[in-house]
Amino acid sequence: MITSLIQRARRGAAAILAGVLAMTIPGLAAPAVARAAANLLLNGDLSKGSESQPDHWRTEAWLNDPAAFAYDWTHPAGGAPGQLKVAALKPNDARWMQSLTLAPGWYHISAEVRTVNVGTQATGATVSIMEDGVMSADVRGNTGWQPVGFYLKVGGQGADVNVALRLGGFGSLNSGTAYFRNARAERIAAPPAGASQVYDLAAIRKAAEPVPAGQPITLLAVFVILGVVAAYGWWMFGVEEPLRPAAGPNRAARRAEARRAR
DSSP: OOOHHHHHHHHHHOOOOOOHHHHHHHHHHHHHHHHHHHOOSTTOOOEEETEEEEOOOEEEEESTTTTTTTEEOOOOOOTOOEEEEEEEEEEEEEEEEEEEEEEEEEEEEEEEEEEBBBOOOSSEEEEEETTOBBBBOOBBBOOOEEEEEEEEEEEEEEEEEEEEEESBBBOOOOEEEEEEEEEEEEESSSOTTSSSEEEEEEEEEETTSOOSOHHHHHHHHHHHHHHHHHHHHHHHHHSOOOOOOOOOOOHHHHHHHHHHOO
Protein backbone atom coordinates (compact mmCIF):
# COMPACT_ATOMS: atom_id res chain seq x y z
CA MET A 1 0.00 0.00 0.00
CA ILE A 2 2.69 2.42 1.11
CA THR A 3 4.92 1.40 -1.83
CA SER A 4 2.08 2.07 -4.27
CA LEU A 5 1.50 5.52 -2.82
CA ILE A 6 5.19 6.36 -3.10
CA GLN A 7 5.28 5.28 -6.75
CA ARG A 8 2.23 7.37 -7.56
CA ALA A 9 3.78 10.39 -5.83
CA ARG A 10 6.97 9.95 -7.85
CA ARG A 11 5.06 9.71 -11.12
CA GLY A 12 3.07 12.85 -10.21
CA ALA A 13 6.22 14.78 -9.36
CA ALA A 14 7.85 13.69 -12.64
CA ALA A 15 4.78 14.83 -14.60
CA ILE A 16 4.78 18.20 -12.85
CA LEU A 17 8.53 18.65 -13.50
CA ALA A 18 8.09 17.77 -17.17
CA GLY A 19 5.29 20.31 -17.50
CA VAL A 20 7.34 23.03 -15.85
CA LEU A 21 10.30 22.34 -18.16
CA ALA A 22 8.06 22.29 -21.21
CA MET A 23 6.80 25.77 -20.36
CA THR A 24 10.15 27.18 -19.18
CA ILE A 25 12.61 26.03 -21.88
CA PRO A 26 10.67 27.50 -24.85
CA GLY A 27 10.33 30.69 -22.84
CA LEU A 28 14.08 30.86 -22.41
CA ALA A 29 14.86 29.99 -26.04
CA ALA A 30 12.29 32.28 -27.67
CA PRO A 31 14.02 35.60 -26.78
CA ALA A 32 17.30 34.31 -28.24
CA VAL A 33 15.57 33.36 -31.49
CA ALA A 34 13.77 36.71 -31.59
CA ARG A 35 17.03 38.58 -31.06
CA ALA A 36 18.72 36.65 -33.86
CA ALA A 37 15.86 37.36 -36.26
CA ALA A 38 15.19 41.00 -35.35
CA ASN A 39 14.63 43.06 -38.50
CA LEU A 40 14.99 46.81 -38.00
CA LEU A 41 13.32 47.57 -41.32
CA LEU A 42 9.59 48.01 -40.95
CA ASN A 43 7.60 45.80 -43.31
CA GLY A 44 10.80 44.26 -44.63
CA ASP A 45 8.87 41.22 -45.80
CA LEU A 46 6.64 43.55 -47.86
CA SER A 47 3.48 41.96 -46.53
CA LYS A 48 1.58 45.09 -45.50
CA GLY A 49 0.18 47.96 -47.54
CA SER A 50 -2.65 48.89 -49.84
CA GLU A 51 -3.03 48.93 -53.61
CA SER A 52 0.45 49.58 -55.05
CA GLN A 53 1.95 51.18 -51.91
CA PRO A 54 3.68 49.02 -49.26
CA ASP A 55 3.66 50.43 -45.74
CA HIS A 56 6.79 52.35 -44.61
CA TRP A 57 8.40 52.50 -48.08
CA ARG A 58 8.63 55.48 -50.46
CA THR A 59 10.04 56.03 -53.95
CA GLU A 60 12.62 58.48 -55.31
CA ALA A 61 14.51 58.97 -58.58
CA TRP A 62 17.30 61.22 -59.83
CA LEU A 63 15.49 61.78 -63.13
CA ASN A 64 12.07 62.63 -61.74
CA ASP A 65 10.14 62.22 -64.99
CA PRO A 66 7.16 59.80 -65.08
CA ALA A 67 8.36 58.62 -68.48
CA ALA A 68 11.74 57.64 -66.98
CA PHE A 69 10.73 55.15 -64.26
CA ALA A 70 8.02 52.84 -62.93
CA TYR A 71 7.49 51.27 -59.50
CA ASP A 72 5.28 48.42 -58.34
CA TRP A 73 4.57 46.28 -55.29
CA THR A 74 3.64 42.62 -55.69
CA HIS A 75 1.54 41.42 -52.75
CA PRO A 76 2.56 38.15 -51.07
CA ALA A 77 0.71 35.20 -52.60
CA GLY A 78 0.87 31.41 -52.36
CA GLY A 79 3.45 31.52 -49.60
CA ALA A 80 5.83 33.68 -51.66
CA PRO A 81 7.09 36.94 -50.11
CA GLY A 82 6.12 40.36 -51.40
CA GLN A 83 8.30 42.05 -54.01
CA LEU A 84 9.24 45.59 -54.95
CA LYS A 85 9.89 46.51 -58.57
CA VAL A 86 12.12 49.32 -59.84
CA ALA A 87 11.99 49.89 -63.60
CA ALA A 88 14.31 52.50 -65.10
CA LEU A 89 12.81 53.18 -68.52
CA LYS A 90 15.59 55.67 -69.19
CA PRO A 91 19.05 55.73 -67.57
CA ASN A 92 18.32 56.71 -63.99
CA ASP A 93 19.09 56.29 -60.29
CA ALA A 94 15.72 55.04 -58.99
CA ARG A 95 14.87 53.38 -55.67
CA TRP A 96 12.46 52.33 -52.97
CA MET A 97 13.59 53.82 -49.64
CA GLN A 98 13.04 53.65 -45.89
CA SER A 99 14.58 55.84 -43.16
CA LEU A 100 16.23 54.25 -40.13
CA THR A 101 17.75 55.56 -36.91
CA LEU A 102 20.65 53.32 -35.87
CA ALA A 103 22.39 53.16 -32.51
CA PRO A 104 26.19 52.77 -32.39
CA GLY A 105 27.31 49.29 -33.43
CA TRP A 106 27.57 46.92 -36.40
CA TYR A 107 24.75 46.16 -38.85
CA HIS A 108 24.13 43.86 -41.78
CA ILE A 109 21.75 45.31 -44.39
CA SER A 110 20.60 42.92 -47.08
CA ALA A 111 17.90 41.80 -49.53
CA GLU A 112 17.33 39.36 -52.35
CA VAL A 113 17.42 40.76 -55.88
CA ARG A 114 16.86 39.64 -59.44
CA THR A 115 17.35 41.68 -62.62
CA VAL A 116 15.93 41.89 -66.12
CA ASN A 117 17.86 43.65 -68.91
CA VAL A 118 19.90 45.80 -66.52
CA GLY A 119 22.75 47.54 -68.35
CA THR A 120 26.25 46.21 -67.80
CA GLN A 121 28.17 49.49 -68.18
CA ALA A 122 26.85 51.30 -65.08
CA THR A 123 25.85 50.52 -61.50
CA GLY A 124 23.22 47.79 -61.42
CA ALA A 125 20.76 46.72 -58.71
CA THR A 126 21.97 47.15 -55.13
CA VAL A 127 20.99 47.49 -51.52
CA SER A 128 22.55 50.70 -50.26
CA ILE A 129 22.25 53.71 -48.02
CA MET A 130 22.29 57.18 -49.48
CA GLU A 131 25.92 57.89 -48.56
CA ASP A 132 29.01 57.98 -50.76
CA GLY A 133 29.53 54.49 -52.16
CA VAL A 134 27.93 52.53 -49.29
CA MET A 135 26.28 49.65 -51.13
CA SER A 136 26.24 45.93 -51.75
CA ALA A 137 27.81 44.33 -54.76
CA ASP A 138 25.68 45.32 -57.76
CA VAL A 139 23.75 42.92 -59.99
CA ARG A 140 23.48 43.50 -63.76
CA GLY A 141 22.10 41.77 -66.83
CA ASN A 142 19.46 39.03 -66.44
CA THR A 143 19.65 37.03 -63.21
CA GLY A 144 17.63 34.88 -60.86
CA TRP A 145 17.13 35.64 -57.19
CA GLN A 146 20.35 36.14 -55.23
CA PRO A 147 21.23 37.66 -51.85
CA VAL A 148 23.19 40.90 -51.65
CA GLY A 149 24.18 43.01 -48.67
CA PHE A 150 26.83 45.01 -46.84
CA TYR A 151 28.16 45.58 -43.32
CA LEU A 152 27.95 49.00 -41.71
CA LYS A 153 29.66 50.33 -38.60
CA VAL A 154 27.83 53.19 -36.87
CA GLY A 155 29.80 55.14 -34.28
CA GLY A 156 29.45 58.18 -32.06
CA GLN A 157 25.91 58.89 -30.97
CA GLY A 158 24.36 56.77 -33.73
CA ALA A 159 23.12 57.88 -37.14
CA ASP A 160 20.07 58.44 -39.33
CA VAL A 161 20.32 56.64 -42.66
CA ASN A 162 18.14 55.99 -45.71
CA VAL A 163 18.12 52.37 -46.83
CA ALA A 164 17.56 52.06 -50.58
CA LEU A 165 16.59 49.17 -52.84
CA ARG A 166 18.14 50.75 -55.87
CA LEU A 167 18.81 50.56 -59.59
CA GLY A 168 21.63 52.82 -60.80
CA GLY A 169 23.79 55.05 -58.65
CA PHE A 170 25.17 58.53 -58.17
CA GLY A 171 26.86 59.55 -61.41
CA SER A 172 26.21 56.04 -62.79
CA LEU A 173 22.69 56.01 -64.23
CA ASN A 174 21.35 52.73 -65.57
CA SER A 175 18.26 51.24 -67.19
CA GLY A 176 16.41 47.94 -66.88
CA THR A 177 14.25 46.34 -64.19
CA ALA A 178 15.17 45.12 -60.70
CA TYR A 179 13.04 43.19 -58.20
CA PHE A 180 13.69 43.06 -54.46
CA ARG A 181 12.34 40.94 -51.60
CA ASN A 182 13.15 39.98 -47.99
CA ALA A 183 14.82 43.29 -47.12
CA ARG A 184 16.54 43.19 -43.75
CA ALA A 185 18.61 45.40 -41.44
CA GLU A 186 20.00 43.43 -38.49
CA ARG A 187 22.29 44.39 -35.66
CA ILE A 188 25.29 42.06 -35.35
CA ALA A 189 28.33 41.71 -33.09
CA ALA A 190 30.81 42.18 -35.97
CA PRO A 191 31.27 41.19 -39.62
CA PRO A 192 32.58 37.67 -40.22
CA ALA A 193 36.27 37.28 -40.97
CA GLY A 194 37.09 38.08 -44.57
CA ALA A 195 33.75 39.83 -45.22
CA SER A 196 33.51 42.20 -48.18
CA GLN A 197 31.42 45.35 -48.57
CA VAL A 198 32.36 46.62 -45.07
CA TYR A 199 31.95 50.33 -44.32
CA ASP A 200 32.63 52.71 -41.42
CA LEU A 201 29.93 55.38 -41.61
CA ALA A 202 31.64 57.87 -39.26
CA ALA A 203 34.87 57.73 -41.31
CA ILE A 204 32.95 58.18 -44.57
CA ARG A 205 31.06 61.20 -43.27
CA LYS A 206 34.23 62.76 -41.86
CA ALA A 207 36.02 62.35 -45.19
CA ALA A 208 33.11 64.11 -46.90
CA GLU A 209 33.38 67.22 -44.69
CA PRO A 210 34.79 70.40 -46.32
CA VAL A 211 38.56 70.66 -45.98
CA PRO A 212 39.67 73.84 -44.12
CA ALA A 213 41.88 76.30 -46.03
CA GLY A 214 44.76 75.77 -43.59
CA GLN A 215 45.78 75.25 -40.00
CA PRO A 216 45.11 78.15 -37.56
CA ILE A 217 48.81 79.04 -37.29
CA THR A 218 49.12 79.10 -41.10
CA LEU A 219 46.13 81.40 -41.41
CA LEU A 220 47.58 83.73 -38.74
CA ALA A 221 50.88 83.96 -40.60
CA VAL A 222 49.04 84.83 -43.82
CA PHE A 223 47.11 87.63 -42.10
CA VAL A 224 50.33 89.04 -40.55
CA ILE A 225 52.09 89.09 -43.93
CA LEU A 226 49.10 90.77 -45.60
CA GLY A 227 49.08 93.39 -42.83
CA VAL A 228 52.79 94.15 -43.31
CA VAL A 229 52.37 94.47 -47.09
CA ALA A 230 49.40 96.80 -46.66
CA ALA A 231 51.30 99.01 -44.18
CA TYR A 232 54.33 99.22 -46.46
CA GLY A 233 52.15 100.15 -49.42
CA TRP A 234 50.42 102.86 -47.41
CA TRP A 235 53.83 104.23 -46.35
CA MET A 236 55.20 104.19 -49.90
CA PHE A 237 52.25 105.76 -51.66
CA GLY A 238 50.44 107.61 -48.93
CA VAL A 239 53.29 109.92 -47.71
CA GLU A 240 53.87 112.92 -49.98
CA GLU A 241 57.38 114.34 -50.55
CA PRO A 242 57.85 117.60 -48.54
CA LEU A 243 57.65 120.81 -50.58
CA ARG A 244 60.95 122.68 -51.05
CA PRO A 245 61.03 126.48 -50.55
CA ALA A 246 60.81 128.44 -53.78
CA ALA A 247 64.14 129.80 -54.94
CA GLY A 248 64.52 133.60 -54.38
CA PRO A 249 65.98 136.16 -56.92
CA ASN A 250 69.70 135.75 -57.62
CA ARG A 251 72.40 138.28 -56.48
CA ALA A 252 72.86 139.98 -59.86
CA ALA A 253 69.18 140.78 -60.09
CA ARG A 254 69.22 142.33 -56.60
CA ARG A 255 72.20 144.61 -57.54
CA ALA A 256 70.50 145.82 -60.70
CA GLU A 257 67.40 146.64 -58.75
CA ALA A 258 69.46 148.63 -56.17
CA ARG A 259 71.07 150.80 -58.93
CA ARG A 260 67.74 151.76 -60.38
CA ALA A 261 66.57 152.79 -56.96
CA ARG A 262 69.44 155.36 -56.72
